[in-house]
Amino acid sequence: MFKALFGDVSNGRLARLPYLGYALLITVIMFGVMFGVVALMSMTEQIMNGNLQQIQVTLTEKLGLPFMLFMVVFMLALAFASMNIAAKRIRDMGLWGWTTLLILAVIGGVVGTLFPGEMTMIDGVGQMTPSMASSALQTIVFLCLLLIPSNSFGNRGQR
Structure with a gap:
């Protein structure tokens, strides 16, 4: 799974159904993390009896910079994985993966x-x-990306 998401950056290929599966996996992971953050904030709000300023101070003290850095790195990793599977899918269609993705x-x-x-x-x-x-x-x-079959545009993606 990690190889499909993060590996084979320059020459990997991905068929339609695996592309759909990995795209849905990335979406579910992103929504799960966001749901967890919102749940954490809501639990903190319940504990603090709805005092918004106290909630912000508590979250900043308890989580602070390490949590923010983790979230930035995590979201960048998900963005890279999403772009990587899109480039692989484009390459499987017969186009140049990263170049076409940059043009898009x-x-x-x-x-x-x-x-x-x-x-x-x-x-x-x-x-x-x-x-x-x-x-x-x-x-x-x-x-x-989901509907165009493999090698529809020839083998240009292998260069």
Whole structure:
């Protein structure tokens, strides 16, 4: 499993069904960790009787910088694993993996710049909502990775 997620960076290939499985695994892990963090915060809120300032101070003292660094490294590892399986899937389709992924990232950045999301304020906290164009592009790319058969574009991915 670790080899599929983190190994074979330059020449690995991944068929459609394993790609779907690993993409779902990464999503489940990410949501599980986020759920754990929210559960930790909610337990702390119950213990502190809803005093928000005291909760922030307690979490900062108990978890602090090591926890934040762990979360950043963990999320970067998940992002790399997600990009690695996408590059492997692109390579299996017959295209150049990382180059095509970089081109898709640039296109996504352009779409996100041309069609920015909306900023809404909820209880004094700004929340950014992605644009419909950006979400549509992500969905189209995911469906292409999931539905285009292996070697549809020849063997260019082996170079």
